[in-house]
Amino acid sequence: MNDAPTRGYGKDVGNKTSLRVIAHSSIQRILRNRNELLNMSQGTVFIFWGPSSYMRRDGKGLVYNNLQLMNQILPQLKVYMVSRHKMLQFDDLFKRETGKDRKISNTWLSTGWFTMTIALELCDRINVYGMVPPDFCRDPNHSSVPYHYYEPLGPDECTMYISHERGRKGSHHRFITEKRVFENWARTFNIHFFQPDWKPESLTINHLEIKPVF
Structure with missing residues (x-):
């Protein structure tokens, strides 16, 4: 996701990136690291998401303008944008799953939200690595790890989750709320969590099956 590298971290995250989902806020970091993230990404599909003001095609959309430039420099790249209509569907999905309106609750959907939903549309089975369960940060003895694996001196994972x-x-991103949704999806869809290994807790009441929309 975003500008997360694989070079130097292959032992933990592998070396293959078939699909990279990127937020509008990461476009400059992607361009700064284009030799590793773009030039060396043969066959990778890139999907960019962001608010319509960044994606507009009238010359004022920052992300769209940069993608046009990328296409000129690296025409072999497979680059796509999430349309405004699809962005609204992502918002509707969040409201259906949480009961909260994204805008009214001052929520920014995370790149993880977009990635998981896209993966559900594309994959028969999803193996998720490195995602802690929703209640992980409630445990006073939880391990302390960086929010980003590639920024060991960066902010602590739970500190970031709780503050948001x-x-x-x-x-703010609602990381813990999103994790509860992912946990719920895993009760219906073929989603599995590893490193740490965990499974959704059993529900004592029946839950509605709501399929994601992309």
Whole structure:
């Protein structure tokens, strides 16, 4: 996802990237690291998402303009954008699953949200590596690890999750809320979590089956 590298981390994350989902906020980092993330990504499909103001095609859309430039420099790249209509569907999905309106709750969907939903549309089985369960950070003895595996001196994972989940002023990712949705999806769809290995807790009541829309 985004600008996460594989070079130097192959033992943990592998060396193959078939699909990379990228947020509008990561476009500059992608361009700065284009030799590794773009030039060496033979066969990788890139999907960019962002608000319509970044994706507009009238010369004022920052992401769209950069993608046009990328296409001129590297015409072999397979680059796609999430349309405004699809972005609204992602918002609707969040509201259906959580009962919360994304805009009213000052929520920014994470790249993980887009990636998981796209994966559900494309894959018969999804193996998710490195994602902790929703209640992980409640355990006072939880391990402390970086939010990004490639930034060992960066912010702590749980510190980031909790601050975003509780944030009210400005827009925030709701990482823990999203993880609860993913946990619920795993009860219906062929989703499995590894490193750490965990399975969704059993529900004591029947839940509605709501299929993601992409």
